[in-house]
Amino acid sequence: MSKLLIFLTLIPLLPILTTSFSLENPSSRRVLVLLDDLALKSSHSVFFNSLQSRGFDLDFKLADDPKIGLHRYGQYLYDGLILFCPTTERFGGSIDLAAILEFVDSGHDLIIAADSNASDLIREIATESGVDFDEDPAALVIDHSSYAVSNTEGDHTLIASDEYIKSDVILGSKKIEAPVLFQGIGHSLNPSNSLVLKVLSASPSAYSSNPKSKLSNPPSLTGSAISLVSIVQARNNARILISGSLSMFSNRFFRSEVQKAGSPTKHEKSGNEQFLTELSKWVFHERGHLKAMNVRHHKAGEADEPTIYRVNDDLEYSVEIYEWSGASWEPYVADDVQVQFYMMSPYVLKNLSTDKKGSYFTAFKVPDVYGVFQFKVEYQRLGYTSLSLSKQIPVRPFKHNEYERFIPAAYPYYGAAFSMMTGFFIFTAVHLYSK
Amino acid sequence: MVKSTSKDAQALFQSLRSAYAATPTNLKIIDLYVVFSIFTALIQVVYMAIVGSFPFNSFLSGVLSCIGTAVLAVCLRIQVNKENKEFKDLPPERAFADFVLCNLVLHLVIMNFLG
Incomplete structure (x- = not known):
């Protein structure tokens, strides 16, 4: 009976005993x-x-x-x-x-x-x-x-x-x-x-x-x-x-x-x-072992991650990088971590600034190109484990109602089109009554 | 080969003017209308060369409305010309109705493309 009791108390401990690296x-x-x-x-x-x-x-x-x-x-x-x-x-x-x-x-x-x-x-x-x-x-x-x-x-x-x-x-x-x-x-x-x-x-x-x-x-x-x-x-x-x-x-x-x-x-x-x-x-990975977590991006001034960006949006990107010190995860501090905004080649390549507490962040403008982009962090440094993060995000062009409607530079063209219309009316009248 | 002089050119213009004076008035009005459209188109091309091609769709629609108007007017002129035996059977009213319809379609498209 007591053996059974010991056995039953040990069962919940099994997952702890078998955890490995x-x-x-x-x-x-x-x-x-x-x-x-x-x-x-x-x-x-x-x-x-x-x-x-x-x-x-x-x-x-x-x-x-x-x-x-x-x-x-x-x-x-x-x-x-x-x-x-x-x-x-x-x-x-x-x-x-x-x-x-x-x-x-x-x-x-x-x-x-x-x-x-x-x-x-x-x-x-x-x-x-x-x-x-x-x-x-x-x-x-x-x-x-x-x-x-x-x-x-x-x-x-x-x-x-x-x-x-x-x-x-x-x-x-x-x-x-x-x-x-x-x-x-x-x-x-x-x-x-x-x-x-x-x-x-x-x-x-x-x-x-x-x-x-x-x-x-x-x-x-x-x-x-x-x-x-x-x-x-x-x-x-x-x-x-x-x-x-x-x-x-x-x-x-x-x-x-x-x-x-x-x-x-x-x-x-x-x-x-x-x-x-x-x-x-x-x-044995007590030094130089990096992990990245909490990859986040959002439009400037907003907090939620959008499912799609529009060309020329301003966005903010952040990621947290920690290094294993043998006992705990410590913030990793470096000034050479870069993020790419990538579609077959990097359209944007920016250095991330750090708050020295593990968080890396930057802000940039989405290029004037639409398609399916990726946020990429490829971090390979001597002695450190390599970090390779990528997160896919589509970028759409302007909707038709997001364009400017009346552009001052185009007023002569508008004028020409309307003068052609009035010209058509006057001509019609003159043509019909000139006989 | 006979050398051409400024006198020859003058004589050429004289004969051209006297020949054109015989043109009926309704054809002269059409000619004036065509010249007006071509001139407006040229002004826009010069303007685009100066300020750049930024609202390119507006530029295209502005210029094409002028060109289109000129082309339609020329077509009307061919059809209502009494000298032209090819359209002898076509009544000028029918030609004018075609001209109006085509202009309506043209300006509808231009309006869509302008903004």
Whole structure:
């Protein structure tokens, strides 16, 4: 009896328990972490703890666990996927390359960390995301001028790089002071993919090669063309982070002190923690995720939205844009949001002014062209999810009784027409009586 | 080829005037009416060239009413001319009735198109 009672009280709670990531409230997200070795869980604990402290529910699994799966009964079990398994040739369970691509295609986020000796599977996932890892499996990024100084001379594969992408939304507004330590494989961006971006690139003196063998041929990847960490924001706003180094996420790199070769300053702590924490905030949509709502338009001086406009009407347009801050929707402030009044090409293109509380508005005159128009906002900025709003509205010409009736400029024509009529009368009279 | 002089032109106009003087009065009245319409049309074209073509429908109806009147008057002149053997069987009353009917239709259309 008591069991039944508990069951009955739990039923109304079910919808709450099963809510997952939604656009309205992208919090309390579940992330699947696939590892080569469960030891990574403790050796990379600082990174994982920072995710957990931000409300993510991490599910650690071995990559070859036969029970893992991304979805069940047609629903995704996770909102994000972290692949810290560079050497895995085959995933266990139902996960394979196609399943991961489908996961991203349905708008979920992905973090891939590769390393030297990365498996073909990881390379294929990266290739599908728009980056190509160096084909030599033993290759590492080597830099003889901007390596991280250590006690032993080493082979200069431990790189200290500070060539970040210049974007506050991707890396946070706080400047990253210390260089980021990187040890791993380099990749290049696919030039035909316009969605992939270099976040951390190698210095111009870097090259990618096997450090243990002599350099017989010129290396295939050199200089700033080598990307160390890249990001992708797909057209469905799914975000992907690709790193050529798994160890850059490790506690050892997070805590290590760093001095870039040739630089006198020695930093107590590398920039890895700040860099990767900020980047993971971006990847998991805690920053740079916009939503637009309350698109409104009406004639100047009226409040209701009309079903049709007339040419040369004065109208007002407003929209509200918010950015997800990780906990709540905050007003988004920018001065470059534009609205188009569009019929095959924009007839009106206007900047929207903002009240800094999320509301954007403008007023303009409907052009002297009738047809079916659209209000369009196409907002695509580096690091932000793209906004694409459109609202259709017809525009009609003047009705016949909306034209001016007596135009002063036309009085001579009126006069001519009437003089022709009187002329006709006089002529008629004269013609009839002149005989 | 004989060189033409101003005397020739004068002689030409003289002969034209003397020939026209023989025209019956009712045809002369029609000619006057045609000249009046053409002149009014020309004034409107000049006016349009100066102030621009803005109420274009008004301009068109003003000018076309003049042209139409002139054309109808010319038609009437052809039909009531005694010299013209082609319309020998057509009584001038019938020609005048046609002229009035056509003018009524013309001015109805012009009124609709004017405003």
